[in-house]
Amino acid sequence: MKFLVCISKAPDTTTKIDFVDNNTKFNEAGVQYIVNPYDEWYALVRALELKETLGGTVTTITVGTPEDEAIIRKALAIGADDSVRINADAKDAYYTAFQISDFAKKGGYDIVFVGKETINYNGSQVGGMIAEMMAVPFVSLAVKFDLAGNTATIHKETNGGEEIIELNTPFVISAAKGMAEQRIPNMRGIMAARTKPLQAVEPVACDQLVSFVSYDLPKTKSACKFVSPDNMAELVNLLHTEAKVI
Amino acid sequence: MSVLVYIDTLSGSVSKNANEAVFYGSKLGDVTVVTNGGIAADKLASLGNFGAKKVLAHRGINSNDPAQLTKLISAAVTACGANTIVFSQDLTGKAVAPRVSAALKAGLIAGAVSLPDANGIFKVNVFSGKALGNVKANTAIKVINLTPNSLAPEAGNASAAVEDFSADCGASSYTVKSVQKQEGEVLLPEADVVVSAGRGLKGAENWGMVEALAKTLGAATACSRPVADIGWRPHHEHVGQTGLAIRPNLYIAAGISGAIQHLAGVNGSKVIVVINTDPEAPFFKAADYGVIGDAFDVLPKLNAEIQKLKSSH
Numbered sequence: 001m002k003f004l005v006c007i008s009k010a011p012d013t014t015t016k017i018d019f020v021d022n023n024t025k026f027n028e029a030g031v032q033y034i035v036n037p038y039d040e041w042y043a044l045v046r047a048l049e050l051k052e053t054l055g056g057t058v059t060t061i062t063v064g065t066p067e068d069e070a071i072i073r074k075a076l077a078i079g080a081d082d083s084v085r086i087n088a089d090a091k092d093a094y095y096t097a098f099q100i101s102d103f104a105k106k107g108g109y110d111i112v113f114v115g116k117e118t119i120n121y122n123g124s125q126v127g128g129m130i131a132e133m134m135a136v137p138f139v140s141l142a143v144k145f146d147l148a149g150n151t152a153t154i155h156k157e158t159n160g161g162e163e164i165i166e167l168n169t170p171f172v173i174s175a176a177k178g179m180a181e182q183r184i185p186n187m188r189g190i191m192a193a194r195t196k197p198l199q200a201v202e203p204v205a206c207d208q209l210v211s212f213v214s215y216d217l218p219k220t221k222s223a224c225k226f227v228s229p230d231n232m233a234e235l236v237n238l239l240h241t242e243a244k245v246i
Numbered sequence: 247m248s249v250l251v252y253i254d255t256l257s258g259s260v261s262k263n264a265n266e267a268v269f270y271g272s273k274l275g276d277v278t279v280v281t282n283g284g285i286a287a288d289k290l291a292s293l294g295n296f297g298a299k300k301v302l303a304h305r306g307i308n309s310n311d312p313a314q315l316t317k318l319i320s321a322a323v324t325a326c327g328a329n330t331i332v333f334s335q336d337l338t339g340k341a342v343a344p345r346v347s348a349a350l351k352a353g354l355i356a357g358a359v360s361l362p363d364a365n366g367i368f369k370v371n372v373f374s375g376k377a378l379g380n381v382k383a384n385t386a387i388k389v390i391n392l393t394p395n396s397l398a399p400e401a402g403n404a405s406a407a408v409e410d411f412s413a414d415c416g417a418s419s420y421t422v423k424s425v426q427k428q429e430g431e432v433l434l435p436e437a438d439v440v441v442s443a444g445r446g447l448k449g450a451e452n453w454g455m456v457e458a459l460a461k462t463l464g465a466a467t468a469c470s471r472p473v474a475d476i477g478w479r480p481h482h483e484h485v486g487q488t489g490l491a492i493r494p495n496l497y498i499a500a501g502i503s504g505a506i507q508h509l510a511g512v513n514g515s516k517v518i519v520v521i522n523t524d525p526e527a528p529f530f531k532a533a534d535y536g537v538i539g540d541a542f543d544v545l546p547k548l549n550a551e552i553q554k555l556k557s558s559h
């Protein structure tokens with residue numbers, strides 16, 4: 001099996017979000033980048049587990065600039081065999097998916113893994129787009145994933161419940177919480193990652209379909225109104241008559 | 247302008263998210279709804295209340311396979327000449343809208359929380375609710391994935407024309423072996439009121455008071471991440487940056503510290519009530535109403551007072 005795992009970077013979850021250049025750009029000053037948690041904890045780890053039991057290779061792919069190599073090395077330290085970086089700014093989801101699907105088609109991958117969403121843009125966009133561009137099935141929000149031969153059994157979240165489905169490779173799968181347990185890279189992995197292949201590939205031409213014009217911070221809340229724990233009647237009254245939510 | 251709204255009705259009923267998407271679409275133009283499966287026609291006709299003129303129902307597709315639904319939606323776009331396609335960004339919307347965007351090469355506005363302004367710019371949620379992006383599509387056809395609970399639909403009094411729609415959408419790309427429905431409870435992503443608790447509750451056995459309050463309020467229950475990780479509560483209740491993002495009208499949080507990753511999933515709530523023994527808990531900074539006190543004492547008292555209010559109405 002040839003597994004391709006899409007890895008994106010995200011600002012550390014404790015990052016204070018603000019913007020510069022007239023609110024048109026995310027302020028990267030002092031921001032610590034991490035591997036997007038869904039990509040690292042669930043997609044990558046499950047791909048590695050399947051490789052360990054069934055054989056095959058795990059390649060990661062990232063659409064990004066040379067600065068992204070730090071997070072790519074982290075994925076290699078966790079256990080990926082090799083990595084590809086499409087040398088481009090990920091302009092929008094369509095552009096990103098186009099680059100990945102182009103590479104995946106040429107490489108004959110059996111399964112393409114994505115995370116449920118990036119925690120900076122929260123779009124859940126790239127996976128479905130890759131699947132359409134490759135003309136293969138898309139399994140969204142998988143929480144459990146087993147493979148026997150080329151037949152996969154997958155538990156996926158749906159509106160109001162869960163479904164167990166079966167399908168054959170090739171397909172694109174998006175990984176949600178539950179699919180695997182986070183792995184912490186060990187010293188050996190970190191050392192090995194330094195010499196694992198990390199190939200940079202130039203992008204193919206593609207249009208950008210959407211653009212971010214600017215950003216806003218949410219309105220700040222007015223100060224919290226405190227109510228005594230012995231006066232729940234007052235709290236209920238406030239929720240009923242002032243906030244009008246009950 | 248012709249607007250196509252896709253809604254997931256496989257549950258056999260029209261969800262709140264579906265009504266929102268239809269209402270949103272009606273603010274942009276003439277709405278045709280497309281759906282699939284066996285839902286009763288009179289339920290679909292009721293979408294007229296939220297502005298749908300016509301509903302196209304494909305009776306032959308009984309799954310939510312994104313590949314099949316993309317073919318269905320593309321056929322419906324052609325049939326009604328739509329230049330805008332609206333989804334609710336529920337779990338089906340997340341799976342299908344990107345595929346439709348790629349199939350039609352139509353810009354996708356993911357996670358819209360507003361109608362477009364005069365320049366066609368939409369507000370979308372970014373950075374897990376810590377900021378809003380202003381985004382526009384550079385294409386003639388647009389796909390909009392609407393964040394649930396972004397607007398309050400007003401119900402009118404009209405009926406939509408329901409028509410069977412057939413289009414060759416191929417076979418499903420997978421076989422469904424079994425379906426597990428979450429029965430009975432109020433579904434968290436759709437709930438107007440959510441009662442949530444964290445590690446401050448000390449053990450799974452103490453959730454009775456959380457559930458009792460939720461029951462009185464007709465609310466869904468939620469929890470912080472460690473609570474789901476330890477196994478006190480099921481994973482689907484975990485809210486936050488790496489869990490579900492919710493936007494109820496009222497979010498009541500007991501025994502949750504209010505870490506930034508937790509806030510990321512709940513700060514879109516209209517009103518937040520925080521119950522915590524620690525006056526320094528960071529959650530109070532994000533709260534509208536705060537109670538410095540012991541959840542074991544406060545939750546039952548709050549429940550009793552709400553019961554009083556409910557019985558007086």
Ligand SMILES: Cc1cc2nc3c(=O)[nH]c(=O)nc-3n(C[C@H](O)[C@H](O)[C@H](O)COP(=O)(O)OP(=O)(O)OC[C@H]3O[C@@H](n4cnc5c(N)ncnc54)[C@H](O)[C@@H]3O)c2cc1C
Binds near residue numbers: 443444506541
């Ligand atoms: C990458 C990453 C992603 C994360 N994603 C999420 C996420 O999606 N969602 C999430 O929730 N967390 C997430 N976390 C974890 C987050 O940082 C916090 O650790 C977590 O939210 C804390 O949960 P808690 O508030 O239940 O527990 P604690 O932090 O232990 O807080 C318990 C609170 O209960 C109060 N308390 C104690 N006893 C009582 C009592 N009797 N009555 C009332 N109050 C009491 C305490 O004062 C305290 O404030 C993430 C962390 C990381 C690193």
Ligand SMILES: Nc1ncnc2c1ncn2[C@@H]1O[C@H](COP(=O)(O)O)[C@@H](O)[C@H]1O
Binds near residue numbers: 007
């Ligand atoms: N620039 C990128 N490079 C590689 N993979 C990406 C990139 N952006 C997003 N992805 C993948 O697509 C998933 C969904 O991202 P999004 O559509 O932005 O929510 C992520 O979890 C990644 O697996």
